Structure formats: structure tokens, C-alpha cells
Amino acid sequence: MRTVGLTLQHNFEHRTKRPAPIPEGLALLLCFGLSLAAILVRSPAALGWLSLTNFGLLVIYRPNGKTLLRIGRLILWQVAVITGLHLLRYGPAAGLMPGLRTSWQLLMAFTPGLILLHGASTGRLAQVLSRMLPARSAFVLAASLKFLPQLLAEVKIIYEAQLLRGARILPRDLLHPRHWSDLLHCLIAPAVVQALELADNIARAAQAREFGRMPRRTCWPGNQGGRS
Amino acid sequence: MKKLSLKDSLFLGFCAALLVITKAAFRWHLGISGHAMFFTTFFLLLSRGCVPFRGAASVTGLMAGIAAAALGMGKGGPLVIGKFLLPALAVDLGVMVLPRVLGSCLLCALVGALAGATKFFGTVAIDLLVGMDPAIAWRHSFLEGLAAMAFGAAGGLIVPPVLRRLRAYGVLNHQIGEKPS
Numbered sequence: 364m365r366t367v368g369l370t371l372q373h374n375f376e377h378r379t380k381r382p383a384p385i386p387e388g389l390a391l392l393l394c395f396g397l398s399l400a401a402i403l404v405r406s407p408a409a410l411g412w413l414s415l416t417n418f419g420l421l422v423i424y425r426p427n428g429k430t431l432l433r434i435g436r437l438i439l440w441q442v443a444v445i446t447g448l449h450l451l452r453y454g455p456a457a458g459l460m461p462g463l464r465t466s467w468q469l470l471m472a473f474t475p476g477l478i479l480l481h482g483a484s485t486g487r488l489a490q491v492l493s494r495m496l497p498a499r500s501a502f503v504l505a506a507s508l509k510f511l512p513q514l515l516a517e518v519k520i521i522y523e524a525q526l527l528r529g530a531r532i533l534p535r536d537l538l539h540p541r542h543w544s545d546l547l548h549c550l551i552a553p554a555v556v557q558a559l560e561l562a563d564n565i566a567r568a569a570q571a572r573e574f575g576r577m578p579r580r581t582c583w584p585g586n587q588g589g590r591s
Numbered sequence: 592m593k594k595l596s597l598k599d600s601l602f603l604g605f606c607a608a609l610l611v612i613t614k615a616a617f618r619w620h621l622g623i624s625g626h627a628m629f630f631t632t633f634f635l636l637l638s639r640g641c642v643p644f645r646g647a648a649s650v651t652g653l654m655a656g657i658a659a660a661a662l663g664m665g666k667g668g669p670l671v672i673g674k675f676l677l678p679a680l681a682v683d684l685g686v687m688v689l690p691r692v693l694g695s696c697l698l699c700a701l702v703g704a705l706a707g708a709t710k711f712f713g714t715v716a717i718d719l720l721v722g723m724d725p726a727i728a729w730r731h732s733f734l735e736g737l738a739a740m741a742f743g744a745a746g747g748l749i750v751p752p753v754l755r756r757l758r759a760y761g762v763l764n765h766q767i768g769e770k771p772s
Binding site: 394395402403449452465468472492495496499503507511547548551555558562575 | 597598599600601602603604605606608609637641654657658660670717718720721722723726730731749752753756757760762
């Protein structure tokens with residue numbers, strides 16, 4: 364219980380201070396709309412406008428080089444598979460343009476989320492989600508996303524402790540199938556135990572705060588100074 | 592039907608969140624078609640194995656789908672919910688039909704492959720929606736579905752040893768494969 368309280372305090376204290384370029388609610392709607400538009404539009408002109416909008420998002424969120432590299436890899440893979448299949452089916456003359464258009468459409472459906480994930484605060488996104496879903500589901504989803512970094516940090520501690528104990532779970536060890544059982548028994552099973560324990564702690568902390576008693580007060584705080 | 596407890600809901604939420612982030616992370620690094628189904632079937636079967644609730648995998652799939660759609664992940668926009676929900680329904684159906692599935696590696700691999708096969712439907716729906724030629728769409732979806740089945744089966748294979756270990760630790764109070772609530 365105390366751990367959960369401390370983590371909550373930690374989360375609020377360490378929230379990013381940089382203001383979001385676009386309010387998270389609007390960014391989520393924009394992302395949803397752009398992805399949907401990408402799979403529905405057909406004309407090259409509409410795709411051009413969509414590409415410009417996505418480029419605008421890139422300029423606004425200014426993702427780092429690593430994110431841009433990932434987008435680049437995605438473009439290459441997508442174009443290679445889809446265009447390759449079109450070329451095989453229709454030949455170079457008739458297959459090239461439809462293949463490139465479809466690849467571009469799928470890329471436009473994927474890019475907004477990629478930019479948003481790297482540019483927006485996960486905590487704030489979780490708060491926005493909590494306004495769209497039923498109270499209990501919103502709490503569960505928001506709490507899971509909020510406490511995920513803590514769970515991952517604890518899994519990392521388990522990983523390092525198991526390495527010190529001699530478990531063969533380094534990436535180079537895992538190239539050999541003989542060591543895969545170590546991964547299951549020394550990392551995955553304890554990580555699941557940790558997740559169950561964390562879920563139990565959060566549930567107890569929420570129930571101690573009368574979670575579920577009032578229909579409108581069971582969401583995670585909507586603002587920084589809010590109470591649960 | 593017994594109501595899902597808050598602790599169990601939160602655990603399913605963690606499974607959903609882990610499913611979404613692993614799917615996102617490994618897609619970028621490997622770029623191998625269908626490999627994300629490995630994590631999907633693993634987390635779905637794990638959630639069903641750890642929580643004795645008939646629709647546990649579907650709840651996990653739905654939460655993962657909502658999170659992924661809201662964050663705009665995946666190629667399908669809002670249709671991405673179906674990409675998580677369909678394998679989850681396949682897992683719940685598999686466990687309902689074969690109650691002892693979670694104790695057997697072979698049966699888990701079979702259910703994992705079944706869950707992987709659902710990728711075919713999600714892919715074909717998106718391909719046809721974006722206006723791809725039907726012949727190409729079917730072929731593309733078949734390739735994706737086949738790869739997803741292989742990775743889904745591999746993801747299912749590793750669930751029973753983890754569940755057995757959890758049972759040995761005394762973490763799971765219910766018998767694996769018992770009649771669900």
C-alpha cells in the first residue's frame with residue numbers, strides 16, 4: 364500500500380513540465396481521425412492532403428532521430444511487401460502505382476499514432492481515456508498504463524538480480540534454445556508474480572479509498588491537484 | 592457468472608498494456624510479418640490462465656484494442672480493436688471447448704495457432720477497405736495469417752510451463768483448467 368502511495372506521489376512530481384503542443388484530447392481525436400481517413404480515402408489529392416497534415420504533426424511534435432528512423436524502416440518494409448505483391452501479380456507497368464498508393468495509405472494510417480506515442484505524455488493520455496470509458500474500465504486502463512513503467516522497472520530489477528545469480532538470460536545466451544527455459548523460470552514467471560502483486564496493491568489502495576462507492580468519483584484524478 | 596474482481600481486472604489491464612507495448616516495440620525492431628502474434632497469444636493465454644473468468648482473454652483483448660486504437664497504433668486505425676479482440680475471442684472459445692487446454696503445451700499451441708489464424712480476417716478487411724485488389728488482398732492476408740499461426744502457436748507453447756511455475760509458487764489459487772466461473 365505504501366509503495367502505491369509513494370508511486371502516486373512520484374508520478375505526480377515527475378510529470379513532464381513541457382506543455383503539450385496540442386491538448387491530448389484533441390491529439391487523440393486527430394490521431395483517430397487521421398488513421399480512419401487514411402484507410403477510407405482513395406484519390407491521390409486526398410492522400411496528398413493527408414500526407415501534408417501528417418507532416419505538420421511531425422513538425423509540431425518534432426520527434427527525435429530514433430523515431431524518424433523507425434518511421435523510415437516502416438516505410439521500407441511496407442513498400443517492399445505490398446509493392447512486391449502487386450508487381451508479382453500485375454507486372455511492373457500495371458502494378459507499381461497501385462502498390463505504392465496502397466503502401467502509402469497504410470503508412471498514413473500508422474504514422475499519426477507513432478508520432479503521438481512519442482510526443483504526448485502517457486499519463487495525460489490515460490487521463491483523457493478515463494473521460495471516454497465507463498468509470499471502472501477507465502480506472503483499470505488508466506491505472507495499468509500509469510503503473511506500467513513501475514512494473515517494467517521492477518522487471519528490470521528482477522532481470523539484473525537473476526543475471527547476478529547466474530541465469531543465462533543475456534540476449535546472446537538466448538540465441539541458444541537450451542537457455543530459453545531460464546528465461547521462462549527466472550524472468551517471466553517472477554515478472555507475472557510481480558504484476559499480480561502490484562495489481563493486488565493497487566486494488567487494495569483503491570478499495571481503501573472507497574473505490575466504486577460513488578459513480579462519478581472513481582476515476583483517477585483529472586488534474587494535478589485532484590484527489591482519488 | 593462471478594464478477595471480475597478489481598485485482599483481476601488490474602492484472603488483465605497490465606497484460607493488455609504489456610501486449611500493446613511489446614507489439615509496438617518488436618514490430619519496429621524485427622519487421623517480420625506476424626511475429627507480434629507470439630506476444631498476443633502469450634499474453635491472452637496467460638491472462639486466461641491466471642484469472643479464472645470465462646471472458647478474461649476477451650477483456651484483455653478489448654482493453655488492448657481500445658488502448659491501441661486510441662493511440663493510433665497499427666495499420667487499421669479504429670479497426671485495430673478487432674485485431675486484438677478476434678484472437679482473444681478465439682482463446683476464450685478454445686479454453687471453453689477444451690477446459691484442460693492451459694495444462695498442455697500441445698493444446699495451447701493449437702489454440703495459439705487458432706488465435707493467429709484470426710489475423711487473416713483482420714488483414715483482409717483492412718486491405719479491402721483501403722481498396723486493394725481482392726486477389727492481392729486474399730494472397731497478402733493468407734501470407735500474414737500463415738505467419739501469424741506459426742508465431743501464435745509458438746507463443747502458446749510457453750504458457751503452460753509459466754502457469755505450472757506460478758502454481759508451484761502458490762500464486763494461483765485456482766486449479767489450472769478447472770471449470771471457470
